[in-house]
Amino acid sequence: MAIVDLLTTSRLGILILTVCLLYAGHWLSEGIWVRWKFRQLKAMGIPMMPHSLLFGHLALVGKLYKQANAPPDIHSNFLPLLVARNWRTLFPTETKCPPVFYIDVWPMGPPQIMPVDPGVAAQLITHPKLPKSRAAARWLKPITQNLDMVSAEGQQWRIWRTRFSTGFSAKNVTALAPAIVDEVATFAENVKGKAGREGKWGDVFPLEEMATNLTIDVIGRAALDMELRAQMDGPSELQTALIDQMSLTMIWVNIVNVWRFISPFRLFRMLRNHRTMRRFLLPNVLRRLDDVQGSISTAHSGGLKTIVDMAIEAYSAEAKEGGKEAKFDDAFLDNVMAQLKVFMFAGHDTTATTICWMLHCLADNPDAMVRLRKEHDEILGSKEGLVERIRQAPQILNALPWTTAVIKETLRVYPVVGSIRDGRPDVFFSVPESPIPWPTVGPEFFVSDAILPNMYSEDVWPKPNKFMPERWMTNDTDDPLHPPKNAWRPFGAGPRNCIGQELAMMELRLVLVLLAREVDVECAWDEWDKKMESKDKPTFDGHRCYQFGTGGLPHVKGGMPVHVRSVA
Template sequence: MASTSITTILSRGVSVIVIFAIVRFLVRGYIHRSKVRSLKAQGLPVLPHSMLFGHLIILDEFRKSHPPDVNIYHLHTWLASNFKLYFPTCEALPPVVYIDLWPFSDSLALVNDPTVASQFMTTKSLPKARMVKQFIEPLTGCLDIFCTEAKAWKQWRTKLNPGFSQRSLSAMVPEIMEEVDVFVKGLTEMAGVGKWGPVFQLEKKTTNLTFDVICRATLDMRLHEQTRDAESPLKAAFMDQLRLMGIIANAARGKVFGRSPWQSAALARNNRTIRSILLPAIQEKLEAGRTDLQRKTVIDLAIKNIDEGSSSISQTSPEFIDNLVSNLKMFLFAGHDTTTSAICFMTKALQDNPQCLTKLRDEHGTIVGPDTKILSTSPHLLNSLPYTVGVIKETLRLYPLAATIRESHPGFCLVDESTRYPMEGFGLWASAPVIQRHPRYWPKPDEFLPDRWTVPEGHPLHPPSSAWLPFSLGPRNCIGMQLAMIELQLVLIFTVRTFDIAEAWDKWDTIQ
């Protein structure tokens, strides 16, 4: 009799919990859906919206019209291409497009106008969106300058800025050149003499290059990733961490099932591995930091902010070490994800535009000359290559690799010429793919024209302010922008004088 009563009580308790969960789910859904409906009632342009599915139907239409592995970034340009279908009364894609993807994602507002976008990046620098921090948290614990806010962010940005200054990075050019030279030797081994060499994946080689450069520039640590037969423990743990983060962040899977116990264990194991490799390098920097004034890596300069007398990890606050490790992991993440892809896209752009390749080679021949070693003693020559910089910036314009998402607050609105867009409850996503190809801001928007970055202000091709977003805008812009630019410049200088590289998808498909 007693056991039956306990079973009944437990059953009723479970039923109450289930009913509560269902009611809570329905209430939250109603709030999300009603929020978008209220925007439409105010006369704002809104995508066709279902009270039951929100904008999930439109997302499904996007998925069906693209390959299964399509980058979500293509949603921006797909909406721009199909704006007449979804906004039949508009002459162009609206400056702000609201997206309701609940329960698989937070509500988003795609901001398609540079002046409007600058309002939450420059005029008022809003904090990074919660959904982005949730993605980064398994890697850095949100202790890095990408995730931190207010005083914590300002303190660490101040500590790290000197290491990414133009002066400091110019001093590191010889070390970066060493890594790029290894990259070139690897390409030489793959190239044919007077004919095409075997097909290979450029992205794998650029990933290894970027890992080597970032570790060299931040810690003066040589990974030799480009010449290893197998991945280093650092890269293996790091790449597995990113793989797990992608699974957890998957809207359809992670939101429903959350993080499994075995995923949590793997994330913790990877973080321990990464930390165990980085800590000895940090310890070495701490011990040499007071006496070795020649080294000017990012961490060398950051360590100068430690209180006098702290010359070992045991004497340095655990908080400082945790933040340092987290920021190093963030540098690896940001650099691997953006610079790696940028090199591949630059190669494609130059392949598709041989006249630009010729002009680029001419500039290098005139400024750098036949021997690239001159850059070791004269790194300032990198500042005399406007067309090279134009090739990089034009590549990043046509192929943006990331864009900021910010968190709004109650009462915050974005404003264009005649309309106020309420942002409360929406993540503000700067639509770099749309802004950077918008014909209103960019003449011949789909053409690869490095010259637009060399013409004077007032010229029809001159880039508009706030419409180039690869490294974001305002105080929260990418701290590693100059490092990325130097690496990309050196890759171009070292490779285009020697190699012709072409896509070979048909051949690649035959060997898979």
């Protein structure tokens, strides 16, 4: 018996050793291939930072972060910005900053190609042959099982994009305004409730948490006419499961985080969260399905149309045109729920943080706030009864040019991550004044829009470090302040641009409309440090507020601790 146990143990050990050796061999061959490709790129004439056969650009990247005194949790958004700031040293033979950065950070991450020039970045975003990144799909899989339109390609993407496009159209979002304004009004009341007495500053609190609850409530109302009440009762089971699931996603597996990837505890939590989200969403989707089917059967189409309603109607119309009966089976329902989860994820990670940055920019630029309040006085009239007037005539929100300019300038100064694609050996960038095609190499390469250095480029934007909503107030293309073509891309561009941008813009306008004349909102780091007994006080470029996060989309450091006072 002991001999049998010994043989079994030996065979298991040999099997494990064989698997490890095979993985190590694959890992080593991949590393050799990546390093060789970068040497090929340099031989082609592509501008290249000093490259090591052993370390690639890892040591150089570490040096850049150290020189910038960048905190360890700063978002990867900043890597191309640091390269752009140091281009003269990193590319000593070039007379101007290269339009594309090729960065070798393997094995800590995939080799990266980052277009900086707006025209080249536009090629990345709109090129029909460049597929969505497999890394992005890998990140979303625990949330949506890759049934969502962000992960989808080809016909699958076109089908679901078409079904949901009407629900997210400007016309339908305007029709949803009465429901949305109620949620934003709750947010405004909650923020005002944090103000101190008699015009004094109130206690410090993290604004991002409050903004996140707002965005979740808005998506619930707009998509399903569902009151999640996160702002009143705190996060629901759905929100808690979604946020926990987002914390478990991984965009790249390397030698440092491989155990986390295969951990049975992570797998168990992902399964539990998936079941919780399905249990919460499915009854609400079925409720909308019953309502829409009832409306179709009675030829009655009045009342509020949610985003899911419009998708169900579009699917029914498709089936009717094809002479078939619409089948609302498990596959259809799973796809709808996947879209809902990605909408909630996007709102949580983009709109909520933009609300924080928007109020932060206005606090730092009081002249912009004065002009904003003046516009609201002149166009919206009295603060009294404003919510009801918006319910009755939501189109008035489109008549606020300075308000829109403040939002756009915020998204320039604090953009989210740009579009991500996989490279292809037959796809090349056409670079101005360059006689050679610049390759996207292949699917192993991570091709991402380096949006942050673009937004801070003096060659693209006059006074790029200054918050200037005036940039968006001119239609004269000869005006130096006029935004150049392809330069502003927080919602992407082309057919795969952000489907929810109309909803996001309405939500952001409403936040400003209902808050700007009521309160001042200001960062209060000293109070926060005292409250949290913080000894570590990281900064970037001298600011306590910066974009941070180890994966996915950037968040606001510390949740943006603020205090509030009432406006006289």
